[in-house]
Amino acid sequence: xxxxxxxxxxxxxxxxxxxxxxxxxxxxxxxxxxxxxxxxxxxxxxxxxxxxxxxxxxxxxxxxxxxxxxxxxxxxxxxxxxxxxxxxxxxxxxxxxxxxxxxxxxxxxxxxxxxxxxxxxxxxxxxxxxxxxxxxxxxxxxxxxxxxxxxxxxxxxxxxxxxxxxxxxxxxxxxxxxxxxxxxxxxxxxxxxxxxxxxxxxxxxxxxxxxxxxxxxxxxxxx
Amino acid sequence: xxxxxxxxxxxxxxxxxxxxxxxxxxxxxxxxxxxxxxxxxxxxxxxxxxxxxxxxxxxxxxxxxxxxxxxxxxxxxxxxxxxxxxxxxxxxxxxxxxxxxxxxxxxxxxxxxxxxxxxxxxxxxxxxxxxxxxxxxxxxxxxxxxxxxxxxxxxxxxxxxxxxxxxxxxxxxxxxxxxxxxxxxxxxxxxxxxxxxxxxxxxxxxxxxxxxxxxxxxxxxxx
Numbered sequence: 001x002x003x004x005x006x007x008x009x010x011x012x013x014x015x016x017x018x019x020x021x022x023x024x025x026x027x028x029x030x031x032x033x034x035x036x037x038x039x040x041x042x043x044x045x046x047x048x049x050x051x052x053x054x055x056x057x058x059x060x061x062x063x064x065x066x067x068x069x070x071x072x073x074x075x076x077x078x079x080x081x082x083x084x085x086x087x088x089x090x091x092x093x094x095x096x097x098x099x100x101x102x103x104x105x106x107x108x109x110x111x112x113x114x115x116x117x118x119x120x121x122x123x124x125x126x127x128x129x130x131x132x133x134x135x136x137x138x139x140x141x142x143x144x145x146x147x148x149x150x151x152x153x154x155x156x157x158x159x160x161x162x163x164x165x166x167x168x169x170x171x172x173x174x175x176x177x178x179x180x181x182x183x184x185x186x187x188x189x190x191x192x193x194x195x196x197x198x199x200x201x202x203x204x205x206x207x208x209x210x211x212x213x214x215x216x217x218x219x220x221x222x223x
Numbered sequence: 224x225x226x227x228x229x230x231x232x233x234x235x236x237x238x239x240x241x242x243x244x245x246x247x248x249x250x251x252x253x254x255x256x257x258x259x260x261x262x263x264x265x266x267x268x269x270x271x272x273x274x275x276x277x278x279x280x281x282x283x284x285x286x287x288x289x290x291x292x293x294x295x296x297x298x299x300x301x302x303x304x305x306x307x308x309x310x311x312x313x314x315x316x317x318x319x320x321x322x323x324x325x326x327x328x329x330x331x332x333x334x335x336x337x338x339x340x341x342x343x344x345x346x347x348x349x350x351x352x353x354x355x356x357x358x359x360x361x362x363x364x365x366x367x368x369x370x371x372x373x374x375x376x377x378x379x380x381x382x383x384x385x386x387x388x389x390x391x392x393x394x395x396x397x398x399x400x401x402x403x404x405x406x407x408x409x410x411x412x413x414x415x416x417x418x419x420x421x422x423x424x425x426x427x428x429x430x431x432x433x434x435x436x437x438x439x440x441x442x443x444x445x446x
Contacts, residue, residue, distance in 0.1 A: 046325075060310055062310075064320035067316035068313070070316055074312065075309045089293070090294040093287060094268075097270070097289060097290060
């Protein structure tokens with residue numbers, strides 16, 4: 001049985017969870033706090049962060065969310081998520097990197113700092129200037145997703161792919177933290193609503209991170 | 224013919240250049256400045272950064288260094304760089320992420336800001352506190368590489384892999400900017416010296432970034 005080291009608002013763990021669920025791979029959750037990684041997590045991952053996936057019976061440890069996704073793409077045929085020609089696959093991986101790095105760095109990382117770490121650890125109020133900037137950049141990213149949805153059946157091409165999972169994972173954390181204003185983004189909202197209704201996504205949407213509550217629309221399929 | 228959008232001290236472009244050279248894929252260089260990406264670069268890559276690889280005759284555009292490396296791993300058999308079992312391949316990709324994200328974020332990004340951007344764009348002196356912290360973290364990363372070299376033939380396993388290229392690319396930029404003190408890191412130094420002598424690496428070591436000069440040992444094979 002795989003054990004996933006994660007915390008509820010880790011967008012990279014969410015991407016892995018979506019992939020495992022779509023592929024029908026079972027796992028148990030093991031909680032880590034990103035502001036205080038355990039010695040055990042450091043031993044398993046020199047980067048000291050989630051997600052890490054461990055099968056202690058088989059002696060396999062996987063770290064880094066993209067490496068984990070590639071591993072299951074190579075070993076589990078069901079629900080292929082990096083599909084098509086080499087050029088199609090490069091396009092999917094480009095988008096995964098865009099969401100993992102740019103959407104995360106511009107939007108999710110500042111929201112997690114201001115609305116999670118400051119509340120739970122630093123005991124400081126959020127900086128409204130930083131929040132405004134993150135929401136402004138979220139708006140720009142949603143415009144790009146609107147364009148992708150206008151252009152293609154799914155974000156990465158003609159079928160659902162890891163690009164969709166990566167985007168939904170980041171957006172879901174930003175939405176939980178009140179950083180997404182869907183106004184004017186009907187295409188992105190429609191794509192995300194389809195995604196929210198998937199069985200792989202439902203368990204994520206019902207989890208809560210201690211005292212931090214999401215907005216009312218967060219877990220609603222038509223929200 | 225592929226055109227690579229890059230700048231001389233972009234470690235991600237360096238990783239791609241090492242891979243293309245090892246695989247025998249020809250390309251031409253196209254200069255971009257990271258502090259002022261051209262409209263053309265933005266059109267090719269929504270992330271607005273190097274490296275981007277374009278074959279305009281075939282209408283192919285590849286962006287994101289890991290997506291680019293996976294593309295050539297899939298399409299060019301020569302010099303396989305993501306080798307072995309699924310677990311071996313996951314280990315190589317974990318290390319690539321460690322060097323791309325942690326080594327870069329801890330060491331290379333602050334050095335580029337302090338010693339390149341402040342000199343060429345902001346016209347400010349470097350912050351010696353930031354430089355000291357980057358060099359301290361470089362020391363910790365080199366300790367980890369020492370351990371890998373003690374444990375394995377190459378960083379990612381029994382053969383040279385993308386993990387070695389990713390590490391060498393980041394280290395070479397840090398070394399150019401005077402951020403690497405090899406004292407006490409004989410294993411890492413030995414591994415890197417082997418790497419510096421490879422034909423794929425020589426052209427990179429002779430390039431210079433405008434007025435910024437590397438230390439004397441930088442391009443020496445026995446440096």
